[in-house]
Amino acid sequence: MSTKSRIPEIIGRYSDLLPEWMENQLAAVTLRRDLINEPELREQSRQFLNLLTASLSSANGDTEPSGPTWRETRDFLADMSRSRARQGFTPSETATFVFSLKQPLFDRLRRELGRDADALAQEIWNGTVLLDKLGLFTTEVFQKGREEVIARQQQEVLELSTPVVELWEGILAVPLIGTLDSARTQVVMENLLQKIVDTGATIAIIDITGVPTVDTLVAQHLLKTVAAARLMGAECIVSGIRPQIAQTIVHLGVELNDVITKATLADAFAVALRRSGLGVARTTG
Amino acid sequence: MERIPILKMGECLLVSIQVDMHDRLAMTLQDDLTTRIAETRAHGVLIDISALEIVDSFIGRMLGNIASMARVLDAQTVVVGMRPAVAITLVELGLSLPGVSTALNVEKGMDVIRSALASRGNGRSPT
Numbered sequence: 039m040s041t042k043s044r045i046p047e048i049i050g051r052y053s054d055l056l057p058e059w060m061e062n063q064l065a066a067v068t069l070r071r072d073l074i075n076e077p078e079l080r081e082q083s084r085q086f087l088n089l090l091t092a093s094l095s096s097a098n099g100d101t102e103p104s105g106p107t108w109r110e111t112r113d114f115l116a117d118m119s120r121s122r123a124r125q126g127f128t129p130s131e132t133a134t135f136v137f138s139l140k141q142p143l144f145d146r147l148r149r150e151l152g153r154d155a156d157a158l159a160q161e162i163w164n165g166t167v168l169l170d171k172l173g174l175f176t177t178e179v180f181q182k183g184r185e186e187v188i189a190r191q192q193q194e195v196l197e198l199s200t201p202v203v204e205l206w207e208g209i210l211a212v213p214l215i216g217t218l219d220s221a222r223t224q225v226v227m228e229n230l231l232q233k234i235v236d237t238g239a240t241i242a243i244i245d246i247t248g249v250p251t252v253d254t255l256v257a258q259h260l261l262k263t264v265a266a267a268r269l270m271g272a273e274c275i276v277s278g279i280r281p282q283i284a285q286t287i288v289h290l291g292v293e294l295n296d297v298i299t300k301a302t303l304a305d306a307f308a309v310a311l312r313r314s315g316l317g318v319a320r321t322t323g
Numbered sequence: 324m325e326r327i328p329i330l331k332m333g334e335c336l337l338v339s340i341q342v343d344m345h346d347r348l349a350m351t352l353q354d355d356l357t358t359r360i361a362e363t364r365a366h367g368v369l370i371d372i373s374a375l376e377i378v379d380s381f382i383g384r385m386l387g388n389i390a391s392m393a394r395v396l397d398a399q400t401v402v403v404g405m406r407p408a409v410a411i412t413l414v415e416l417g418l419s420l421p422g423v424s425t426a427l428n429v430e431k432g433m434d435v436i437r438s439a440l441a442s443r444g445n446g447r448s449p450t
Contacts, residue, residue, distance in 0.1 A: 224411075231407030238427055265419035269410040271403065271426035 043164050044157075046094035048146050049087065056087055058142045068134055073125045082118060082135070089114050090172075103171045115172060119179040129180040136173035140165065200226045202233040209310045210239045210272075211303070215248030223259035227266050234272045241310040242267050245303045247278030257292040264297050273313070275299070277306035327352045329359050335367040335436055336360065336398075337429075341374045349385045356389060360396045366443075367436035368393050371429055373404025383418040390423040399424065399439050403432035 049055060060080055063069060069079075089111040096107045103112065115136070122132045144162055151158040200222065205211045212230055216222075230242060244263065249256065264274040277300040279287075287294060300306040311317060327348065330337040336359055338352070360368065370386065372378070390400035401424040405413075413419065424439075426432035 227411055227414075228407060231410055234427065235407060238431070240427070240431070262414045266407075266410040266414040269402075269405050269413060269420060269425050270407065271405075271428075271431060 043094065044150070044161060045143070045147075045165055045168075046091050048150050049091050049094075049143070051150075052146050055142055055146060056084060058145075059083060059087075059139055062141060063135070063138055066134075066138065068131055070127060070131060073127060074122075085114060086111075086118075086136075087139075103168060103175065111172070112175060115176050116179045119176040120183050123180050123183055129177045132176045132180060133173040136169055136176060140169055143169075196222065196225055200229050202229050204233075204237055204239070205243070205307060206311065206314070206316070208237070208239050208241060208314055209307070210234065210237065210242040211245060211307075212242065213245045213248065213303075217251070218249060218256045218259050220259065223263060227263050230263065231266060231270055234267065234270050240272055241275065241313060242272050243275045243277055243303065243306045243310060245278040245306070246276060246283070247280070247303070249278075249283075252283045252286055254290050254292060257287060257290070257294070261294075261297070273298070275306040275309060277301070277303045324351070326355065329355055331359075331363055331365065334365055334440065335369055335433070336363065336365045337369050337371070339371040339374075343377065344375060344382050346381055349382055353385060353389055353392070357392050357396065360393055360398050366398050366440055368398050368400045369429065369432045369436060370400065370402050371404050371432075372402060372409070373406070373428070375409060376406065378409045378413060380416050380418060383413050383416060383420070387418070387420050387423060390420070394422070399436060401426055401432040401435050403427065403429055 060083055063079065063083065064076065093103075093108045093111045102108075118135075119129075119132050123129075143165055147158060147161050147165065151161060195216075199215050201213065203211050203213070210230070210233055212226060214226065218226075233239070234242065244260065246252065246260070252260075260276060264276070267274045275298045276294070279299055279301060298306075298309065300309065325342070325348065327338060327340055327342070330339075336356065338356065340352075342348070356368065359365070368389070370389070372386075375382075386402055390402075393400045402420065403426045405425065424435055426435050
């Protein structure tokens with residue numbers, strides 16, 4: 039950029055810029071009155087305008103918002119983008135907040151530089167580039183926030199959905215819920231084997247009541263888990279096999295001959311107790 | 324040359340692998356163990372691999388082979404103390420050691436051998 043931008047000077051001179059911008063924003067059809075109230079919006083607009091002016095002046099008219107002088111403005115926009123994302127704004131609505139400054143700002147520029155067409159075109163170009171970048175920045179932050187949420191949730195689901203519980207001394211149960219893929223099988227296997235080491239269990243019941251479908255891949259994963267537990271000296275019982283799944287397994291030709299299978303967890307538990315030399319008796323009286 | 328000690332306990336042979344297995348050591352163990360089973364007329368072999376952190380396909384297959392050889396010589400093999408990571412690796416390698424009994428630790432492994440010998444009831448009762 040050859041000449042110093044006059045945008046900060048013009049923003050500073052026209053104190054009616056903020057009220058007019060607010061008016062435009064409030065009149066716009068895209069305003070979400072259900073999500074944000076007027077004072078809050080006014081505060082955000084005022085802060086953004088102040089930071090924009092400050093950054094522009096300290097950047098000496100440089101309109102490249104990735105520089106260090108723009109850090110505060112970027113932080114503010116990042117915060118705003120995140121809080122708006124939580125409130126339920128769409129990314130385009132958040133970006134529109136930044137873009138909507140163009141109309142009142144360019145209005146002022148025209149009034150100030152109307153006679154100098156070259157300077158006006160230059161300033162409008164500067165302003166457009168700057169506000170576009172800032173607007174896109176909010177979208178980027180929004181998207182990054184989303185991705186973080188998704189990654190965290192995936193991790194949480196992975197941990198939540200693979201508990202290993204001790205039913206009795208020496209008897210473990212793994213209630214599986216949801217589809218079994220390679221990553222989950224790995225986690226289930228590791229948790230189960232670690233628990234076998236910790237508790238010294240000799241029988242593990244894998245309950246697949248919550249597994250919606252069992253295809254050859256899922257069956258293979260199950261057999262792997264059973265084999266790994268056996269190598270650790272624990273016998274596995276697979277329970278919770280629904281009639282449809284039993285049909286599928288046979289139609290697919292999956293061999294489950296080496297594994298004890300039971301229809302319900304209760305049956306499996308009864309077998310496990312019997313194998314451990316334990317029994318359940320009814321107390322009378 | 325380094326060797327893995329084979330201890331005799333009653334009718335059982337006890338092998339505790341405390342060093343990293345390399346292929347030559349595994350072959351030596353195979354030789355020594357089969358010789359000792361024949362010599363001592365042992366009916367149970369307990370292999371403790373709790374100190375083994377790395378088990379490759381060769382060692383995995385060797386464990387299976389030792390168990391098969393011991394069975395031919397009328398001894399039951401129990402592999403004990405396998406670490407979770409090792410178990411997962413062996414399963415991923417497709418070596419689930421069929422025909423080899425397993426137990427979590429030496430104590431449980433001895434129980435397995437005792438009950439197997441007792442059910443066999445071959446005269447020499449384990450003490």
